[in-house]
Amino acid sequence: MPPPDLAAPDPVRAARARHWRRTLRLTAALLLAWFVVGFVVTWFARELDFPFLGWPFSFWVAAQGGVVVFVVLIAVYARRMARADRRLADEARPGDEVPRR
Amino acid sequence: MTLRTRTFAPARSRFAPLRGPDFSRRLHWIYLAFGLAFLAFVGAMALLEHLGLPRSWIGFLFLVGPIVFYAGIGILSRTTDPAEYYVAGRRVPALYNGMATGADWMSAASFIGMAGTLYLSGYGGLAYILGWTGGFCLVALLIAPFLRKFGQYTIPDFLAARYDGNLVRVIAVVAAIACSFLYVVAQIYGVGLITSRITGVAFEVGVFLGLGGILVCSFLGGMRAVTWTQVAQYIVLLVAYLVPVAWLSIKQHASPVPQATYGYQLQKVIASEKRLQADPAERRVIAVFQARADAYDARLADIASALAAERSVATRRVAELKAANAPQGDIQAAERELARVPRDADAARDEWTRERDADRERAQPLAGMPPHAQQFAGDPHGDPAARRAFDESRRNFIALVFCLMVGTASLPHVLTRFYTTPSVAEARASVGWSLLFIVLLYLTAPALAVLVKVEVFDALVGTRFDQLPAWINNWSRVDPSLLQVSDVNGDGILQLGEIRIGGDIVVLATPEIAGLPYVISGLVAAGGLAAALSTADGLLLTIANALSHDLWFRIVDPKAPPTKRVTVSKVLLLMVALAAAYVTAQKPGDILLLVSWAFSIAASAFFPALVMGVFWKRANRWGAAAGMVGGLGLTLYYALVNQPGVREAFGVTSPVQLWWGIQPIAAGLFGVPFGFALLIVVSLLTPRPSKAARDMVDEVRLP
Numbered sequence: 008m009p010p011p012d013l014a015a016p017d018p019v020r021a022a023r024a025r026h027w028r029r030t031l032r033l034t035a036a037l038l039l040a041w042f043v044v045g046f047v048v049t050w051f052a053r054e055l056d057f058p059f060l061g062w063p064f065s066f067w068v069a070a071q072g073g074v075v076v077f078v079v080l081i082a083v084y085a086r087r088m089a090r091a092d093r094r095l096a097d098e099a100r101p102g103d104e105v106p107r108r
Numbered sequence: 109m110t111l112r113t114r115t116f117a118p119a120r121s122r123f124a125p126l127r128g129p130d131f132s133r134r135l136h137w138i139y140l141a142f143g144l145a146f147l148a149f150v151g152a153m154a155l156l157e158h159l160g161l162p163r164s165w166i167g168f169l170f171l172v173g174p175i176v177f178y179a180g181i182g183i184l185s186r187t188t189d190p191a192e193y194y195v196a197g198r199r200v201p202a203l204y205n206g207m208a209t210g211a212d213w214m215s216a217a218s219f220i221g222m223a224g225t226l227y228l229s230g231y232g233g234l235a236y237i238l239g240w241t242g243g244f245c246l247v248a249l250l251i252a253p254f255l256r257k258f259g260q261y262t263i264p265d266f267l268a269a270r271y272d273g274n275l276v277r278v279i280a281v282v283a284a285i286a287c288s289f290l291y292v293v294a295q296i297y298g299v300g301l302i303t304s305r306i307t308g309v310a311f312e313v314g315v316f317l318g319l320g321g322i323l324v325c326s327f328l329g330g331m332r333a334v335t336w337t338q339v340a341q342y343i344v345l346l347v348a349y350l351v352p353v354a355w356l357s358i359k360q361h362a363s364p365v366p367q368a369t370y371g372y373q374l375q376k377v378i379a380s381e382k383r384l385q386a387d388p389a390e391r392r393v394i395a396v397f398q399a400r401a402d403a404y405d406a407r408l409a410d411i412a413s414a415l416a417a418e419r420s421v422a423t424r425r426v427a428e429l430k431a432a433n434a435p436q437g438d439i440q441a442a443e444r445e446l447a448r449v450p451r452d453a454d455a456a457r458d459e460w461t462r463e464r465d466a467d468r469e470r471a472q473p474l475a476g477m478p479p480h481a482q483q484f485a486g487d488p489h490g491d492p493a494a495r496r497a498f499d500e501s502r503r504n505f506i507a508l509v510f511c512l513m514v515g516t517a518s519l520p521h522v523l524t525r526f527y528t529t530p531s532v533a534e535a536r537a538s539v540g541w542s543l544l545f546i547v548l549l550y551l552t553a554p555a556l557a558v559l560v561k562v563e564v565f566d567a568l569v570g571t572r573f574d575q576l577p578a579w580i581n582n583w584s585r586v587d588p589s590l591l592q593v594s595d596v597n598g599d600g601i602l603q604l605g606e607i608r609i610g611g612d613i614v615v616l617a618t619p620e621i622a623g624l625p626y627v628i629s630g631l632v633a634a635g636g637l638a639a640a641l642s643t644a645d646g647l648l649l650t651i652a653n654a655l656s657h658d659l660w661f662r663i664v665d666p667k668a669p670p671t672k673r674v675t676v677s678k679v680l681l682l683m684v685a686l687a688a689a690y691v692t693a694q695k696p697g698d699i700l701l702l703v704s705w706a707f708s709i710a711a712s713a714f715f716p717a718l719v720m721g722v723f724w725k726r727a728n729r730w731g732a733a734a735g736m737v738g739g740l741g742l743t744l745y746y747a748l749v750n751q752p753g754v755r756e757a758f759g760v761t762s763p764v765q766l767w768w769g770i771q772p773i774a775a776g777l778f779g780v781p782f783g784f785a786l787l788i789v790v791s792l793l794t795p796r797p798s799k800a801a802r803d804m805v806d807e808v809r810l811p
Contacts, residue, residue: 045509049505049506061371066374077241085540089533
């Protein structure tokens with residue numbers, strides 16, 4: 008692996024730092040959603056027992072709803088990160104010496 | 109042929125292998141053709157069955173046919189190029205890596221075990237659904253893209269580069285082998301079970317037959333062969349899972365998509381549960397079991413005299429029969445009875461305690477199964493015992509979900525799959541595809557459990573013993589631990605309490621329960637086999653690569669030429685496979701339990717080091733080493749002290765000490781946070797990591 012170009016010009020480094028901060032924010036937001044669906048709803052499963060499309064709600068979340076939310080979270084992450092990557096490529100363009108792999 | 113583009117090419121090929129959209133288009137055609145060929149194969153089998161081909165032949169063909177397919181792919185993908193052997197040339201498109209990961213991930217435990225667990229434990233089993241899907245969020249967000257950016261070959265590679273050297277590499281190798289070996293034993297067990305059921309050979313023979321099927325896929329072509337067989341295996345296992353369930357569902361409530369409609373069947377189960385709990389015949393069965401348990405209790409109170417009495421009764425019976433010149437068969441039966449009397453007081457105590465516990469377990473309402481939709485045991489508004497039961501059950505559910513999620517994000521054989529995509533963006537997308545393909549099956553398993561329950565509660569229970577459906581006899585012959593019925597209360601009618609069912613049977617017997625032609629049973633067996641083979645392949649490859657790439661090449665002989673590295677890998681693969689088959693032939697028990705253990709081990713060994721390696725630059729080798737060893741150590745300690753079976757194996761006699769009532773299966777709940785804490789504290793107490801390691805963090809964070 009080539010070493011990262013730490014001598015990259017400041018605007019490029021700043022763009023990279025912004026990209027990483029965006030990654031962190033997105034990751035934190037999606038992990039929060041993941042936590043709520045996976046653990047908070049589950050913790051209150053007994054209370055969330057109302058009927059929902061024929062299932063008790065918390066049973067439905069554990070068997071279907073939560074699972075579908077997980078797929079959606081990953082899809083959102085992949086799309087938003089692809090957009091962030093393009094943004095980074097745009098912002099970092101002035102310095103042509105940016106190593107692209 | 110696409111798959112052999114680089115077969116005979118030197119390590120640095122002048123001929124660029126196909127990549128990108130062209131490659132994808134080609135794969136679409138290949139696998140479309142494969143899917144159609146497979147359907148044609150199933151159709152041909154159905155026709156042959158109709159024409160009167162015996163069942164044993166159909167079963168055999170279903171076993172051999174797909175394996176020949178896989179072997180063909182394996183042989184076409186043979187390679188000696190390390191990049192091809194270890195990471196399939198890094199040109200697996202996201203969609204296909206998703207399918208391969210789906211097959212890699214879904215093991216015998218998902219295919220065979222999960223619906224059974226859901227059948228037996230209702231809501232409690234949903235921990236597996238939630239945990240095994242939610243874990244992919246962690247893979248996508250915290251691990252896969254960074255691993256792909258790093259772009260080497262194994263998980264120990266990543267950890268060694270990030271944590272400056274071979275200390276962490278060796279720890280990672282040991283942990284990777286430990287969890288993968290446990291897991292692969294469970295897979296080969298599943299293979300043996302299916303093979304012996306379909307062909308009627310002994311379990312041990314089935315294990316070694318299945319091993320042949322595993323090796324043809326991975327031996328010649330490593331990751332490249334495994335990837336392309338796994339895609340095919342995914343198609344087989346998905347078809348095999350969905351077809352019988354859809355069929356059963358159409359027959360039962362005229363809906364071809366039970367995933368969307370089984371809520372109404374669940375209501376039916378809930379109503380039947382109320383009826384069965386109040387049924388006087390069920391209560392009589394329970395009373396019989398309770399009486400048996402009490403009788404064992406009485407014997408256990410005074411073992412010496414009870415044992416003497418039992419022996420004298422049995423001896424007298426033999427003598428009487430002999431004196432009366434009874435038929436030889438009767439005398440032999442009585443002698444066998446005498447031989448079964450426990451040898452001494454210790455043996456008697458063990459045996460009677462076991463029998464008593466088994467009887468007690470069956471002296472429960474609904475044959476010991478909790479009401480299907482009831483979240484957690486106990487009652488938050490009941491007496492203190494019920495409140496405690498509720499709290500512990502809820503805590504254990506959450507703990508298990510946590511361990512399965514974190515374990516998913518730490519299992520080396522799954523994570524290595526994300527090295528094989530062409531780019532970071534495709535790695536991210538491929539986690540999404542993986543989960544989508546997995547979810548197709550995971551949404552179906554809870555539906556299947558409910559449908560089978562409707563069938564058992566409403567159709568089977570209440571049948572006269574002389575009119576039981578044929579599948580009951582078939583399966584109780586194969587393995588009494590899977591299914592056993594006996595007329596306990598002597599009324600000639602089957603009660604729920606008189607059925608003893610092992611979870612694995614739910615999927616394997618579904619076609620027969622639904623009254624489908626035998627060809628569908630063959631299809632299910634082929635699917636189960638595909639699930640077990642694909643996972644076993646991924647695991648064996650991981651173990652062999654940890655040994656050959658990480659230990660031998662990286663530490664012992666770094667100057668080895670590429671071809672030699674691959675050869676060593678292949679030899680080790682063979683040895684590991686034989687060792688795993690040998691262990692499996694000793695029948696080490698419950699598939700799902702073995703697998704769950706692998707999760708806790710992987711979670712506590714890898715997760716903190718992997719995540720902190722990317723998200724915390726200050727983490728260093730001493731912290732990582734301490735965190736991995738400490739986390740793993742705590743998990744193993746908790747298991748050793750508390751897990752029945754493990755306790756006996758290591759002669760642990762100290763009392764069981766559960767922390768907050770957490771079952772040992774979720775030991776990772778303690779191991780993971782402890783690993784994080786150690787990693788942070790020790791890192792802060794020791795010098796910061798090298799510049800190379802810090803640069804690597806910067807590098808992997810970039811897309």
